[in-house]
Amino acid sequence: MQIETGELINITDKGNNLFHLIIKADKIADKALPGQFIQVYCSEGESYDPLLPRPFSLFRIEKEKGCLELVFRVVGRGTSWLSKRHTGSSLKLLGPLGRGFTDPREFSRVLIFAGGIGMPPLFSVAEVSKEVDFTLFYGARSQGELIFLERWQQMTDQIFLATDDGSAGQQGNIVELASSLLDSGSADFYYACGPRPMLKAVKRLMAKLKIPGELSLEERMACGVGACLGCVCRTTSGYARVCTEGPVFAAEEVVFNE
């Protein structure tokens, strides 16, 4: 990990408070792996507000171009600040951080469960698994939030969609949809990222089908490097730091609140 000043190459408003950034940051891009994350320092010059950097998973890692791509939703002051940067702006970054996904090329058939703004890190893992047979379950509140669907469609034709309002795919959630389609022979591994209730449901379904997998978690974070012990989640071996032992955890290790 290191601190690097990146240059914002492109910023796109995808609607519904969703933004896509392309950042030139050669050193971090060179080292980053799918599932890892970076911290972006979201204040300028002498300002101490917002005080903390914001963690973002990596939507794409383009090593040849030295670029990182982020996709995020504006939810607070840090993401609001970031969404207002212009092309050419400098961004102070720390990364790559945390533990990423197991290489999908170790498996033959893979399932991907993407819930809303949990989609981005899964795209980076799918991009390295072009030779792997994978199936995407992608859910969001409505059609407009199923962003970058066309890019997914370029990678696979095995895509199942669900939206809360039924504006695309099946009305409802992707776990209900998956449970009607999958059996224990459907895959030998899975990756999931999304809201906690979704991850909990995915984990339960996959445990029933005896398919192992990994979940990418998020938590409120401060240092991002493992020093402050602020971002812990519950695991079968006690509290673990999302920034260091995670953000990707073996699904069976993660303990959800009942």
Next chain:
Amino acid sequence: MNDPRLIVKVGQFSLKNPVLTASGTFGFAREYNRLFPVSALGGIAAKGLTVQPRAGNPPPRLVETPSGLINAIGLQNPGLTAFLQQELPFLRELGTAVIVNIAGFTIDEFAHLASVLDGETGITALEVNISCPNVKKGGMAFGIHPEAAARVTRTVREATSLPVWVKLSPNVTAITEIAQAVEEAGADAITLINTLPGMAIDIKNRRPVLGNISGGLSGPAVKPVALHHLWQVYKAVKIPIVGMGGISTPEDALEFIMAGATAVAVGTAMFHDPYTPLKIINGLSGYLDVEQVGRVEDLIGIAHKKDGLD
């Protein structure tokens, strides 16, 4: 770096410069040592250590507030035995002063921690934590009554020949009485301030954000409060004071030194910029150059003198 004008004496020993890191924000130095050479610092204060391992508080443990951070970590640490086996050997090799922060839940635990650590090499001083707001018993309870604070200090003093620093809570009616009580009980130095109690509500869930409900506020938001406590305590005691609470810039550090701090510690600002302590060290040298001051020690408490520069 390595500017001899920055050397300060805290009681019996010297620090290469007056910039430390604050306990709880720096782990056991492993993580930040990957970003910069920790040996450049005046010293580091390790994460609060208890006799037994502690899991800490349920998440969420953090919430950001305007120019501040509320944390409720709950003294998560590996316990004394694992510290001695796994962390202290690493800390010894850092090439800087190592302050071990100890937190007992009873007087006997403070005595045990102090006597076991007394036999170890590579420790510069013990920092007695009588001010943690995030644990249910012990912690801050020892820091809010002069008699209890003195009793803990005396117990640690008798159990070790290491320098004893006592970290004070700002959450008291008269911090000077606590400071005088620990000085009289044998403290070699005072460190202040620990965090201030605070909380935040998630209006979507209609519940407190933190798993522990409340926590300790730190960061630039608390700096004026810390400076005020430092100012009061400097007038009340003769032992050196290590000042902390929101220090983020060389200018902040200079304010603390001028208010009476012999050294300062950087905590929450590490999260905003991991290079903060290095920038402060350089900034102090720069100030001495520009203002033609011989040594940083010449500035300690200078703001208490009646005649300023203009």
